[in-house]
Amino acid sequence: MAAVDFNQFANYLASLGLRSPWDFLRTILDISLVAYIFYKLFSLIRGTRAVPLINGVITLVVALQVAEALRLYTIQFILENVFIAASVALPIIFQPELRRALEHLGRGRLLKASLRSDEEQEEELQRTIDQVVRAAEILGRTKTGALIVIARGTGLNEYIDSGIKLDAVVSAELLVNIFVQKTPLHDGAAIIQNNRVAAAACWLPLAESTVLSHDLGTRHRSGVGITEQTDCVVVIVSEETGIISLAVQGGLTRNLDAKALREMLVKLMDRGKRPAGVRRLFDWGSSS
Numbered sequence: 001m002a003a004v005d006f007n008q009f010a011n012y013l014a015s016l017g018l019r020s021p022w023d024f025l026r027t028i029l030d031i032s033l034v035a036y037i038f039y040k041l042f043s044l045i046r047g048t049r050a051v052p053l054i055n056g057v058i059t060l061v062v063a064l065q066v067a068e069a070l071r072l073y074t075i076q077f078i079l080e081n082v083f084i085a086a087s088v089a090l091p092i093i094f095q096p097e098l099r100r101a102l103e104h105l106g107r108g109r110l111l112k113a114s115l116r117s118d119e120e121q122e123e124e125l126q127r128t129i130d131q132v133v134r135a136a137e138i139l140g141r142t143k144t145g146a147l148i149v150i151a152r153g154t155g156l157n158e159y160i161d162s163g164i165k166l167d168a169v170v171s172a173e174l175l176v177n178i179f180v181q182k183t184p185l186h187d188g189a190a191i192i193q194n195n196r197v198a199a200a201a202c203w204l205p206l207a208e209s210t211v212l213s214h215d216l217g218t219r220h221r222s223g224v225g226i227t228e229q230t231d232c233v234v235v236i237v238s239e240e241t242g243i244i245s246l247a248v249q250g251g252l253t254r255n256l257d258a259k260a261l262r263e264m265l266v267k268l269m270d271r272g273k274r275p276a277g278v279r280r281l282f283d284w285g286s287s288s
């Protein structure tokens with residue numbers, strides 16, 4: 001019976017063009033590698049300006065297929081030419097993203113990320129949260145306006161590029177120092193990515209939400225704005241009142257004390273994590 005089943009299975013594989021177990025393994029390996037490469041590419045572009053452009057390209061391809069099926073020759077002619085122009089323009093528009101992707105490959109970040117243990121990453125995350133909470137407490141007490149963005153799954157390289165690069169260890173002292181009035185880095189946001197202060201004085205998109213209170217100015221609106229476009233969390237300290245707020249997914253929680261802020265950050269940063277083994281394998285995409 002088992003032999004019959006095996007023969008049936010072998011016949012089925014042969015009908016798929018797989019003549020030996022090695023063919024079968026090779027196909028699995030092939031598909032896994034393609035899936036992995038696509039995952040990495042999507043991780044790299046998630047949350048960047050590439051996403052709306054790719055949506056545009058997909059719309060163009062669908063429109064072209066529809067025009068072809070309905071034999072709308074003029075529309076087809078126009079779309080085909082737009083397509084040719086786009087395929088020349090896209091590598092130019094995406095030059096920074098392409099360069100970054102190749103740099104990642106060249107520096108072997110993939111291997112480096114895989115070698116770091118989950119425990120080390122967990123410790124680093126806890127340390128980052130501790131330092132951010134301590135900084136927010138000091139900044140609130142001294143009524144120093146601050147905007148601290150913490151990346152989760154989505155890479156924030158596009159926003160990091162708008163500021164001054166730091167790539168520094170996260171410490172409350174550094175964060176407090178960044179936002180001291182009239183210093184070169186105080187204007188804009190500090191961005192923490194992969195448990196490093198990646199940059200300061202970064203420019204963020206303003207919130208599109210109309211439900212935000214009218215008495216909130218641009219610091220709070222830009223803090224909420226980036227959470228509408230990516231999955232990051234943002235700690236905002238008001239210069240006017242010293243109030244600490246936390247923005248996530250386009251919403252804003254105000255009047256937080258250190259304990260409440262820590263609890264929210266622990267919960268949110270934990271939710272932003274992928275399962276342990278998967279996280280190690282795939283950390284390459286969101287590294288700076």
Ligand SMILES: Nc1ncnc2c1ncn2[C@@H]1O[C@H](COP(=O)(O)OP(=O)(O)OP(=O)(O)O)[C@@H](O)[C@H]1O
Nearest residue numbers: 145187188203204216217218219220222238239240
């Ligand atoms: N798009 C932006 N990206 C990053 N930072 C911004 C942006 N717009 C404004 N800021 C920061 O916010 C500061 C202005 O804050 P503003 O007083 O308008 O906001 P607010 O929400 O009322 O905050 P506060 O309660 O601290 O006064 C700017 O000096 C700058 O540091």
